[in-house]
Amino acid sequence: MNQILDGARIILCLSFLIYASWSDYKTREVSNKVWIIFGPLALILTGFQILGYSTQPLQSVISYVLSFAITSGLAFSVFYLGGFGGADAKAFMCIALALPVYPNYLLPQPAGFISPLFPISIFSNSVLLGALSVFYALFRNFIWIIRNNEKIFEGLQTESFGRKILAIISGYKINITELEQSHMFPLEDRNMNDDGKIERKLLAFPKYEEREAIITRLKENKLNDFVWATPGLPLLIFVTLGLIIALTYGDIVWLVLGSFII
Secondary structure: OHHHHHHHHHHHHHHHHHHHHHHHHHHOOOOHHHHHHHHHHHHHHHHHHHHHHOOOHHHHHHHHHHHHHHHHHHHHHHHHOOOOOHHHHHHHHHHHHHOOOOOOOOOOOOOOOOOOOHHHHHHHHHHHHHHOHHHHHHHHHHHHHHHOOOOOOOOOOOOOHHHHHHHHHHOEEEEHHHHHHOOOEEOEEEEEOOOOOEEEEEOOOOOHHHHHHHHHHHHHOOOOOEEEEEOOOOHHHHHHHHHHHHHHOOOHHHHHHHHHHO
């Protein structure tokens, strides 16, 4: 029965995460109904397995509570720091309810390291996969430099080195019209000062709720057709892939570190 319940919890997670990933990709939004349904179902399945079939129910309950508390704390800390959105935080909370520890009744322990708090391994996998998008941004910026005579930070020379690095690894320059018609986030803002001159600045952590207002200012204070923007990657896709990798290979961050240490 433990194998059946392990399988049911995995299927539950994958089903809701795949749907949420699709929704996030298409609209950059995920309905709260997803988490309202996902969370209670996960709690019921996991609670039923612990109370009905665990050989050490007290220890299992402690692990469950600890995993959920730490995962929730981490998820909302990253959310409030602007690292990812509310849907991503809720996704990790639901994962912690469904898979607080590795489902070893159904699956053999993977060769790689797995955190005793299984959602943490999923989190580290997700972050690493998301970080790989840096190479795409660098490639786009490299092509821009080759194709254009204009310096890539023309008009933004006074911006700090740190902000320029953040821009070049997380975004690239696109047409204002393309930005307006997409789900991308502006990485720069423009305002007209008292002298009638347009001041430009790079945005370190763009906020979705400010997107439309910034785009309006960019169009009003148009200097050319191109602005810095970031794709605002749908992290839930990486969370889903991170779960699959954690189930099959383990924590890839520790796999990579281990290959350098050993």
